[in-house]
Amino acid sequence: MLEVTGIPTFEDIEKVYPSEERLNQGPTVIMECFQNIPCNPCYTACRTGAIKPFEDINHLPTVDHDLCNGCSLCVSNCPGLAIVVLDMTYSEDQALLKIPYEFLPLPEVGQWVKGLDREGKVVCDVKVVKVIDSKALDKTPIISLALDKQYAKVVRNIRLEE
Numbered sequence: 001m002l003e004v005t006g007i008p009t010f011e012d013i014e015k016v017y018p019s020e021e022r023l024n025q026g027p028t029v030i031m032e033c034f035q036n037i038p039c040n041p042c043y044t045a046c047r048t049g050a051i052k053p054f055e056d057i058n059h060l061p062t063v064d065h066d067l068c069n070g071c072s073l074c075v076s077n078c079p080g081l082a083i084v085v086l087d088m089t090y091s092e093d094q095a096l097l098k099i100p101y102e103f104l105p106l107p108e109v110g111q112w113v114k115g116l117d118r119e120g121k122v123v124c125d126v127k128v129v130k131v132i133d134s135k136a137l138d139k140t141p142i143i144s145l146a147l148d149k150q151y152a153k154v155v156r157n158i159r160l161e162e
């Protein structure tokens, strides 16, 4: 399905997720990068060594989730918008999801927006809790969203209008 539609399957996604144990320890990166293309800014952006050196620039990134602190530098540097950071420890019933967002206008802190799945379907309402506008640095802005934990692995984008 990934090759045909560009949308990863459940099996594709499971391969890049850290363990539940790691997810429950704090924020960590999720790299949904599935295409072998010559690209490595995620690696060059990472300051903790969590993203391993590429033996071949066409290889997919490999991550040591135990070295990732969830800083999201790789999120804003990825040209493929393939990376998010997920924090399942945000609160008892809510997760914090940091996503890259290329559209304008940017949402505002405190705004409720529609959470979309990987196919662009609305799945829930999510609250914007932080906006990092890094366009001036030629990087992708990052939107931090608070959302019900049951949608944390499903939501990958937002829509501002009804």
Ligand code: SF4
Residues within 6 Å of the ligand: 028, 029, 045, 046, 047, 048, 049, 050, 051, 067, 068, 069, 070, 071, 072, 073, 074, 075, 085
């Ligand atoms: S979130 Fe930060 S620490 Fe984690 S992989 Fe990305 S750049 Fe490295």
Ligand code: SF4
Residues within 6 Å of the ligand: 031, 033, 039, 040, 041, 042, 043, 060, 061, 077, 078, 079, 080, 081, 082, 083
């Ligand atoms: S920067 Fe993004 S698209 Fe490029 S290899 Fe890293 S995760 Fe994949």
